[in-house]
Amino acid sequence: ETGVTQTPRHLVMGMTNKKSLKCEQHLGHNAMYWYKQSAKKPLELMFVYNFKEQTENNSVPSRFSPECPNSSHLFLHLHTLQPEDSALYLCASSHGGSNNEQFFGPGTRLTVL
Amino acid sequence: GQQLNQSPQSMFIQEGEDVSMNCTSSSIFNTWLWYKQDPGEGPVLLIALYKAGELTSNGRLTAQFGITRKDSFLNISASIPSDVGIYFCAVYEGGNMLTFGGGTRLMVKP
Numbered sequence: 745e746t747g748v749t750q751t752p753r754h755l756v757m758g759m760t761n762k763k764s765l766k767c768e769q770h771l772g773h774n775a776m777y778w779y780k781q782s783a784k785k786p787l788e789l790m791f792v793y794n795f796k797e798q799t800e801n802n803s804v805p806s807r808f809s810p811e812c813p814n815s816s817h818l819f820l821h822l823h824t825l826q827p828e829d830s831a832l833y834l835c836a837s838s839h840g841g842s843n844n845e846q847f848f849g850p851g852t853r854l855t856v857l
Numbered sequence: 858g859q860q861l862n863q864s865p866q867s868m869f870i871q872e873g874e875d876v877s878m879n880c881t882s883s884s885i886f887n888t889w890l891w892y893k894q895d896p897g898e899g900p901v902l903l904i905a906l907y908k909a910g911e912l913t914s915n916g917r918l919t920a921q922f923g924i925t926r927k928d929s930f931l932n933i934s935a936s937i938p939s940d941v942g943i944y945f946c947a948v949y950e951g952g953n954m955l956t957f958g959g960g961t962r963l964m965v966k967p
Contacts, residue, residue: 748899775953786861787900787945787957800954834899842952843888848899 746770748849750835756855757825765820765852767835773847774840776818778810781832781851793818794840825856863946863958871966876933878961880946889922889929890947890955900945904931938965 748769757763769776778790792800793812807829809821818835832853836846863880870876880889888907892900904915906922906929913920917934929946946958 777953786959787955789954789956792954794953799952836899838953840953843949844953845902845905846953846955848901850898 748835748837748847750833750849750852752852753850754853754855756857757822758857759825759827761825762821762823764822765833765835765854767818767820767837767849769816769818769835769837769847769849771837771847773837774815775838775844776812776815777836777838777846778818778820779834779836779848781834783831787834791820822854825854827856830854830856861946861948861956861958863961865961866959867962867964869964869966870936872936872938874936876936876940876963877930878944879928879930880958881928882948883927885926886948886950887926888949889920890949891918891920891929891931892945892947892957894943894945894960896942903944933963936963936965938967941965 751766774795776793780788789802790804791810796812807824811819832851834851835849838844838846861880861882890905891903893903894900904913904920909926910924911922919932921930943960943962945960947955950956
């Protein structure tokens with residue numbers, strides 16, 4: 745595998761379900777990100793991890809819970825989501841520090857029923 | 858966060874035509890980026906601009922960092938069908954936090 749991979753690519757879940765999104769980067773980076781891409785809204789940064797430490801939480805509701813066990817893996821745990829949470833969730837990685845190019849995964853298309 | 862105003866929102870052009878899109882903000886930024894997102898994929902960086910007034914090319918793509926540092930332009934020359942996708946401008950809002958524009962959806966007639 746190369747670059748940034750995300751699984752699953754598609755997920756349908758009910759509002760009472762608990763699921764997790766997984767991201768893995770094979771680029772030797774030490775910063776990882778979760779973004780949300782909704783229809784008719786710009787890409788929104790959700791969380792930033794630098795060297796496994798969460799350095800940014802962009803006012804994301806607690807029903808989204810990120811986890812970064814090491815610098816290559818990033819998870820987004822989902823529980824009691826709402827239909828308006830349906831979106832494309834994109835993971836990205838970069839070298840740490842400022843203004844470094846972010847490489848994106850293909851995303852997970854999430855539908856909440 | 859900062860809002861980036863990107864226009865047009867979409868455009869439908871003939872193959873071979875040149876394309877222009879732009880992005881503006883009310884704040885000054887030191888870096889402007891242009892990404893492209895193909896269907897079913899994540900965004901990919903096309904061009905990064907680091908200096909006001911800078912003009913940078915990547916094949917048929919040319920981007921400019923506005924002299925006021927509040928805007929940027931992307932031009933695509935002689936468009937081809939594979940140029941279809943969504944183009945995003947983006948800026949760094951401190952550290953490694955990216956803010957994106959709303960995107961320009963490009964559709965090309967063969």
